Amino acid sequence: xxxxxxxxxxxxxxxxxxxxxxxxxxxxxxxxxxxxxxxxxxxxxxxxxxxxxxxxxxxxxxxxxxxxxxxxxxxxxxxxxxxxxxxxxxxxxxxxxxxxxxxxxxxxxxxxxxxxxxxxxxxxxxxxxxxxxxxxxxxxxxxxxxxxxxxxxxxxxxxxxxxxxxxxxxxxxxxxxxxxxxxxxxxxxxxxxxxxxxxxxxxxxxxxxxxxxxxxxxxxxxxxx
Numbered sequence: 001x002x003x004x005x006x007x008x009x010x011x012x013x014x015x016x017x018x019x020x021x022x023x024x025x026x027x028x029x030x031x032x033x034x035x036x037x038x039x040x041x042x043x044x045x046x047x048x049x050x051x052x053x054x055x056x057x058x059x060x061x062x063x064x065x066x067x068x069x070x071x072x073x074x075x076x077x078x079x080x081x082x083x084x085x086x087x088x089x090x091x092x093x094x095x096x097x098x099x100x101x102x103x104x105x106x107x108x109x110x111x112x113x114x115x116x117x118x119x120x121x122x123x124x125x126x127x128x129x130x131x132x133x134x135x136x137x138x139x140x141x142x143x144x145x146x147x148x149x150x151x152x153x154x155x156x157x158x159x160x161x162x163x164x165x166x167x168x169x170x171x172x173x174x175x176x177x178x179x180x181x182x183x184x185x186x187x188x189x190x191x192x193x194x195x196x197x198x199x200x201x202x203x204x205x206x207x208x209x210x211x212x213x214x215x216x217x218x219x220x221x222x223x224x225x
Contacts, residue, residue, distance in 0.1 A: 001161065001194060002028035002051060007060035009046050009217075020046040021057070022217040030161070033188040033195045035208035043217040044198045045166055051196060052085055052164045053077045065161075082107055086155030090167035092147045094139040100126060100146075101135040104154045111158065125153040129183055145176035152183055156193075163187070165197045169204055181207045 009021040020043045028034060036044045049055035050062060053069060062069045064080065072080070081087075094103045104122040105113075113121070126132045129149040139147050148168060155163050165184065169177030181204060187193045197208060205211050206225065213221040 001030045001032075001065055002026065002196075003061075003063040004047075004051070005061040005063075007047075007050060007057045007062060009043070009050065009055070010058045019217055021050075023060070024214075024217070024219055026212065026219065026222075028194065028196060030194055031188070031192050032210060033184070033208045034197070034210040034212055035205035036196065036198045036212045036214060037200065037202060037205035038214040039200060042214045044200075044214050046217075047214065048164055048166050048196065048198045051162075052087060053081055082110055083158050084161050086158065086160040086163045088148070088151050088155050088163060088165040088168045090170040092139070092151045092171075094147060094150060096139050099136050099138055100131065100142065100150045100153075103139070103150055104157050106154060107158050121157055122153070125157040126150070128156055128187075129153045143176075144172050145179060148172065148176075148180050149183070152180070156187070160193070162194045162196065165195065167199055168197065169199070169201070177204065 004024060004026040007021055007024045008019070011018040011020060024047060036047060038044045046055065050057055056070070101119060101122040104125050105118040108118040108121055123132055123135055126135055129152050131146060131149045131153065134142060134146060139150070142150065169180055172180060184195050184197065185207060188195050199205050210222070210224045212219055
Protein backbone atom coordinates (compact mmCIF):
# COMPACT_ATOMS: atom_id res chain seq x y z
CA UNK A 1 0.00 0.00 0.00
CA UNK A 2 2.81 2.43 0.93
CA UNK A 3 6.20 2.22 -0.77
CA UNK A 4 8.82 4.81 0.20
CA UNK A 5 12.20 4.58 -1.50
CA UNK A 6 15.20 6.77 -0.64
CA UNK A 7 13.14 9.68 0.73
CA UNK A 8 15.06 12.74 1.91
CA UNK A 9 13.68 15.98 3.27
CA UNK A 10 15.78 19.12 3.63
CA UNK A 11 14.44 22.34 5.13
CA UNK A 12 16.30 25.52 4.27
CA UNK A 13 16.40 28.27 6.88
CA UNK A 14 18.38 31.08 5.34
CA UNK A 15 21.85 29.74 4.71
CA UNK A 16 21.25 26.73 6.99
CA UNK A 17 20.06 23.33 5.78
CA UNK A 18 18.23 21.02 8.19
CA UNK A 19 18.17 17.38 7.08
CA UNK A 20 14.94 15.99 8.55
CA UNK A 21 15.02 12.70 6.60
CA UNK A 22 18.10 10.99 5.18
CA UNK A 23 17.35 8.32 2.55
CA UNK A 24 14.40 6.58 4.26
CA UNK A 25 13.05 3.29 2.84
CA UNK A 26 9.72 2.00 4.17
CA UNK A 27 7.04 -0.40 2.98
CA UNK A 28 3.62 -0.72 4.61
CA UNK A 29 1.25 -3.49 3.53
CA UNK A 30 -2.52 -3.36 3.67
CA UNK A 31 -3.71 -4.29 7.16
CA UNK A 32 -0.40 -3.42 8.87
CA UNK A 33 -0.32 -1.78 12.28
CA UNK A 34 3.04 -0.06 12.64
CA UNK A 35 4.47 2.46 15.06
CA UNK A 36 7.14 4.98 14.12
CA UNK A 37 9.06 5.78 17.27
CA UNK A 38 11.93 8.13 17.98
CA UNK A 39 13.00 11.12 20.09
CA UNK A 40 11.86 14.67 19.43
CA UNK A 41 13.42 15.99 16.23
CA UNK A 42 14.16 12.54 14.83
CA UNK A 43 12.09 13.09 11.68
CA UNK A 44 9.12 10.88 12.54
CA UNK A 45 6.48 13.61 12.11
CA UNK A 46 8.08 14.73 8.84
CA UNK A 47 7.82 11.16 7.60
CA UNK A 48 4.19 11.04 8.71
CA UNK A 49 3.42 14.26 6.84
CA UNK A 50 4.94 12.87 3.65
CA UNK A 51 2.97 9.63 3.99
CA UNK A 52 -0.18 11.71 4.49
CA UNK A 53 0.50 13.85 1.40
CA UNK A 54 0.75 16.94 3.62
CA UNK A 55 4.37 17.54 2.64
CA UNK A 56 6.60 16.63 -0.29
CA UNK A 57 10.07 15.04 -0.14
CA UNK A 58 13.18 16.80 -1.38
CA UNK A 59 14.26 13.61 -3.15
CA UNK A 60 13.21 9.98 -3.40
CA UNK A 61 10.05 8.16 -4.46
CA UNK A 62 6.71 7.68 -2.71
CA UNK A 63 4.07 5.36 -4.16
CA UNK A 64 0.61 5.03 -2.63
CA UNK A 65 -1.40 2.06 -3.90
CA UNK A 66 0.95 1.83 -6.86
CA UNK A 67 0.57 5.49 -7.87
CA UNK A 68 3.55 7.84 -7.78
CA UNK A 69 2.45 10.63 -5.44
CA UNK A 70 4.75 13.24 -7.02
CA UNK A 71 2.86 12.83 -10.31
CA UNK A 72 -0.53 13.69 -8.76
CA UNK A 73 -2.22 17.04 -9.23
CA UNK A 74 -3.25 19.08 -6.18
CA UNK A 75 -6.93 18.15 -6.57
CA UNK A 76 -6.05 14.45 -6.69
CA UNK A 77 -3.92 14.78 -3.55
CA UNK A 78 -6.75 16.59 -1.76
CA UNK A 79 -9.13 13.78 -2.72
CA UNK A 80 -6.72 11.17 -1.35
CA UNK A 81 -6.35 13.05 1.93
CA UNK A 82 -10.12 13.27 2.28
CA UNK A 83 -11.13 9.76 1.19
CA UNK A 84 -8.22 7.36 1.54
CA UNK A 85 -6.41 8.70 4.63
CA UNK A 86 -7.78 9.52 8.08
CA UNK A 87 -5.73 11.79 10.33
CA UNK A 88 -5.58 11.83 14.14
CA UNK A 89 -3.51 14.54 15.83
CA UNK A 90 -2.23 15.04 19.36
CA UNK A 91 -4.14 18.32 19.75
CA UNK A 92 -7.48 16.86 18.50
CA UNK A 93 -8.08 19.81 16.08
CA UNK A 94 -11.81 20.01 16.83
CA UNK A 95 -13.95 23.08 16.04
CA UNK A 96 -15.10 24.42 19.44
CA UNK A 97 -18.52 25.66 18.31
CA UNK A 98 -19.47 22.44 16.55
CA UNK A 99 -20.95 19.38 18.24
CA UNK A 100 -19.11 16.07 18.28
CA UNK A 101 -21.27 14.80 15.40
CA UNK A 102 -20.69 17.98 13.38
CA UNK A 103 -16.93 17.72 13.89
CA UNK A 104 -16.98 14.09 12.79
CA UNK A 105 -18.98 15.00 9.69
CA UNK A 106 -16.55 17.64 8.39
CA UNK A 107 -14.77 15.32 5.90
CA UNK A 108 -18.21 14.36 4.54
CA UNK A 109 -19.14 18.02 4.16
CA UNK A 110 -15.99 18.59 2.10
CA UNK A 111 -16.88 15.51 0.04
CA UNK A 112 -20.30 16.97 -0.77
CA UNK A 113 -22.38 14.50 1.28
CA UNK A 114 -25.89 15.77 2.16
CA UNK A 115 -26.84 16.75 5.70
CA UNK A 116 -29.07 13.76 6.49
CA UNK A 117 -26.56 11.17 5.25
CA UNK A 118 -23.75 13.11 6.92
CA UNK A 119 -25.48 12.92 10.32
CA UNK A 120 -26.19 9.20 9.92
CA UNK A 121 -22.59 8.41 9.01
CA UNK A 122 -21.25 10.61 11.82
CA UNK A 123 -23.33 8.79 14.44
CA UNK A 124 -22.17 5.44 13.06
CA UNK A 125 -18.54 6.56 13.34
CA UNK A 126 -19.10 7.72 16.92
CA UNK A 127 -20.64 4.33 17.70
CA UNK A 128 -17.42 2.67 16.54
CA UNK A 129 -15.52 4.57 19.26
CA UNK A 130 -18.32 4.08 21.83
CA UNK A 131 -19.24 7.76 21.98
CA UNK A 132 -22.62 8.00 20.22
CA UNK A 133 -24.21 9.16 23.49
CA UNK A 134 -22.12 12.36 23.36
CA UNK A 135 -22.92 13.24 19.74
CA UNK A 136 -24.57 16.56 20.61
CA UNK A 137 -21.91 17.74 23.05
CA UNK A 138 -19.35 20.37 22.11
CA UNK A 139 -15.61 19.81 22.71
CA UNK A 140 -15.61 21.96 25.87
CA UNK A 141 -18.17 19.53 27.35
CA UNK A 142 -15.98 16.50 26.70
CA UNK A 143 -12.95 15.08 28.49
CA UNK A 144 -9.59 14.81 26.76
CA UNK A 145 -10.13 11.13 26.05
CA UNK A 146 -13.59 11.81 24.64
CA UNK A 147 -12.22 14.57 22.40
CA UNK A 148 -9.64 12.16 21.03
CA UNK A 149 -12.40 9.60 20.40
CA UNK A 150 -14.24 12.25 18.40
CA UNK A 151 -11.05 12.88 16.42
CA UNK A 152 -10.71 9.15 15.72
CA UNK A 153 -14.37 8.97 14.64
CA UNK A 154 -13.73 11.88 12.27
CA UNK A 155 -10.76 9.99 10.83
CA UNK A 156 -12.97 6.92 10.35
CA UNK A 157 -16.10 8.52 8.92
CA UNK A 158 -15.06 8.15 5.27
CA UNK A 159 -13.96 4.54 5.82
CA UNK A 160 -10.34 5.32 4.89
CA UNK A 161 -7.84 2.64 3.97
CA UNK A 162 -5.17 4.19 6.23
CA UNK A 163 -5.24 6.00 9.56
CA UNK A 164 -2.24 8.18 10.40
CA UNK A 165 -2.03 9.03 14.09
CA UNK A 166 0.58 11.57 15.25
CA UNK A 167 1.21 11.30 19.02
CA UNK A 168 -2.49 10.45 19.65
CA UNK A 169 -1.89 9.83 23.38
CA UNK A 170 0.49 12.74 23.94
CA UNK A 171 -2.04 14.94 25.78
CA UNK A 172 -3.69 12.12 27.75
CA UNK A 173 -2.91 10.39 31.01
CA UNK A 174 -1.73 6.78 30.96
CA UNK A 175 -5.13 5.17 31.61
CA UNK A 176 -6.98 7.17 28.94
CA UNK A 177 -4.05 6.76 26.55
CA UNK A 178 -4.37 2.99 26.91
CA UNK A 179 -8.09 3.23 26.08
CA UNK A 180 -7.26 5.17 22.91
CA UNK A 181 -4.60 2.71 21.77
CA UNK A 182 -7.08 -0.13 22.42
CA UNK A 183 -9.39 1.53 19.88
CA UNK A 184 -6.61 1.50 17.28
CA UNK A 185 -5.87 -2.16 18.03
CA UNK A 186 -9.55 -3.04 17.59
CA UNK A 187 -9.89 -1.11 14.34
CA UNK A 188 -6.87 -2.93 12.97
CA UNK A 189 -7.72 -6.44 14.14
CA UNK A 190 -11.50 -6.36 13.57
CA UNK A 191 -11.89 -3.95 10.63
CA UNK A 192 -8.52 -4.44 8.93
CA UNK A 193 -7.72 -0.71 8.91
CA UNK A 194 -4.06 0.00 8.14
CA UNK A 195 -2.63 2.12 10.96
CA UNK A 196 0.60 4.11 11.12
CA UNK A 197 1.12 5.61 14.56
CA UNK A 198 3.87 8.09 15.46
CA UNK A 199 4.96 8.23 19.08
CA UNK A 200 7.94 9.07 21.27
CA UNK A 201 6.67 6.60 23.92
CA UNK A 202 8.23 3.10 23.64
CA UNK A 203 5.35 1.58 25.61
CA UNK A 204 2.78 2.90 23.14
CA UNK A 205 4.99 1.79 20.25
CA UNK A 206 5.02 -1.80 21.55
CA UNK A 207 1.25 -2.06 21.08
CA UNK A 208 1.76 -2.10 17.31
CA UNK A 209 2.69 -5.35 15.58
CA UNK A 210 5.64 -3.65 13.94
CA UNK A 211 7.94 -0.99 15.38
CA UNK A 212 10.04 1.28 13.17
CA UNK A 213 12.71 3.26 15.05
CA UNK A 214 13.98 6.49 13.53
CA UNK A 215 16.89 8.59 14.80
CA UNK A 216 18.39 11.69 13.16
CA UNK A 217 16.30 11.21 10.02
CA UNK A 218 17.29 7.57 9.42
CA UNK A 219 15.50 4.30 10.19
CA UNK A 220 17.76 2.35 12.53
CA UNK A 221 15.53 -0.70 13.10
CA UNK A 222 12.29 -2.24 11.79
CA UNK A 223 11.04 -5.05 14.00
CA UNK A 224 7.90 -7.20 14.07
CA UNK A 225 6.63 -8.28 17.48
